[in-house]
Amino acid sequence: MSDDKVVKVALIGNPNTGKTSLFNQLTGLKQKVGNYPGITVEKKQGICKLSNTIRAEVTDLPGTYSINPTSLDETLVLDTLLNEKNDSFPDVIIVVVEIENIKRNLLLFTQIKDLKIPTILVINMIDQMKRKGINIDVKQLEEKLNTKIVLASARKNIGVEELKEVILNYKKLDTSSIAKITDRIDEDYFIRLKNAFPEFPLYKSWLLITQNNEFDFLTNEQRKLVLTFREDLGCIKKYQHKETILRYQIINDVLKESFNVDKSKATDLRGILDRILTHKIFGYVIFALILLFIFQGIFDWATYPMDLIDGAFASLSSWVKTVLPPGTFTNLIAEGIVPGIGGVVIFIPQIAILFTFISILEETGYMSRVVFLMDKIMRKFGMSGKSVIPLISGTACAIPAIMASRNIGNWKERLITILVIPFTTCSARLPVYAILIALIIPNQTVLGILNLQGLTMMALYLLGFTAAIFSAILLNKVLKIEGKTLFIIEMPNYKIPSLKNIIYEVIQKTKAFVFGAGKIILAISIVLWFLASNGPSKFKNAEETITAKIENTQLSKRELQKKVASYKLQHSYIGYMGKSIEPVIKPMGYDWKIGIALISSFAAREVFVGALATIYNVDNDSENAGTIKQRMSAEVNPKTGEKRFNFPTGISLLLFYAFAMQCVGTLAIVKRETNSWRWPILQLVGMGILAYVSAVLAFNILN
């Protein structure tokens, strides 16, 4: 395959044009998601077979309304198209436009066309043409736009084969501009610009000077020239203004002759839906019901597969022990690796369910209505309507949620959103909550239909949101940042979501989570197992010490083994670590074993359950391993004789996990997104103090 020819294709278009559907049709499941170097914007690429010897490497660029970026995602689009040394620099660009908003969509097309890169125009959603009374004269449109047009319906797989054919022949595409816009803005100015950068297409030079980016592919000399041109800011703004008006004029002229809509065919479904979904009262009621439904899915439906997974991994551990010969290697597998993997796999149902809901809401166009409904309210807390989506995503994982806050234009609103996201109950907290609730809250039905355990879970979610809102109010008062507002959102047409897109999205997000967080969890599980099954001299002499101590008493072999194991754990490396922090955590009601779990979950919260499983597995009689819950329930406080996980300790732990910032991944992302250590440190310290104080208070009041 090495002698195959590869054509680099960039897919670009406004949001909501079906660009992703087209990408999925072209590449199928042959996709990979990586990160752009240095930043964490997802880079979606896929391979598409064009002929027996030629393949296309398709890059799905983030959706953008124009080539002038207003966010990090959009900056990336610009950078990919300007930097010829970039390894995704396209041989051919596909601009996807949607039939209904063709006018606005073509603005981006005319900008791209001026870059002198071969460009194909795909007009998507043509299956709706008849119903909407739209007529296009493709031939005439092609002539006026100097391009090749492909009519497509990505969802129905119409036009995809034709598109592949056009990509194959990309060298024949016309790269001339549509109209000499620059001459009509200010001829003299643009001649000066042309002479300054004779090596670039004129429009590229114009983009270089209108953006505030550092373009690292420029030579020092070019950079100096760029800076000189940038000094005349008034001029640049005026010309950008003029440029946009001229582009719209050209588009209007082109469309006048080759595109017409029979208005009588238009239906007002959108208007009717909008009146209901953004209604002063019903709008909020519907949103609340949808949220409730989502949470129902995460808590209720997900528990069935999760219980199965939990049980399956417990039996797998025991099975490994019966099949393999006893020894260190078997122990590593049965006590380190298998529970470690189980601790990752158990998240899949919840994450998949949450992402399914979120992608459905996004696909239908409902998310924009939520932003519209919530903006004014969120602004009272110093955030934006656009903060709602990141906050909801935060219930799955804070890391993608923080990245989703990028489209919040105002820096202060964005910063506050980033800072409070870790308070929302992410799925890593769920296993911790689930197991603690199962241990301390009775499984009872109250008021006929409500389950007490479910209510506790709901209360913890509300607690997380409340903490987020209050800290946002506080931050809004304290932070003195002035910023320009940039709040323009498109209210897209309602659409029936595409099953294929949703499935791809869910698979991709779940995979990213499992392989990203999964590696950390598995690694920590193995380290923990090692630290718990090794130790200094006292650990090695455990058997002799215990045998000597109890010489006179009559003990069965089984009990003796138990004593030895417990002694070993106390004198293992991790036992010493746990004991060294015991004085600090004692006021919260924890012993050194919980201390070990606490230490390990500073890398990632979900490790808590896995850590306890490892600890108690090592501690327990290994013949009847049982599920994690059974092992924890059997744990007794040696001083009081009570269960270790009693009500006060349980509540104290729940509060600690609700508030503390225990996620290395999130801290790293916050550092990257805010470009400063100040904010992650603020989160770590602030949330840590809140967690400690509330846990101590809760334990002492309840005890």
Next chain:
Amino acid sequence: MFKTIANLRIGEKAFIEKLCLDNIPLKLLEMGCLPGIEVQLIQTAPLNDPLYIKVNGSHLAIRRETAEKITVVK
């Protein structure tokens, strides 16, 4: 007295008269908000902010403070 998009009644249409790039983001122009173009206020959010407008075929939501900077004529 100036009339701006923020003064429109729900359902009312008017033509954009002037917008100044100093306090209007370029993005709004690029989304189709241009001088001489007809704009219609479709709806306001429950607390009268943001505003849901239709302009040049685009359906957009903008905040009241932005809408107040776009003057319109009948």
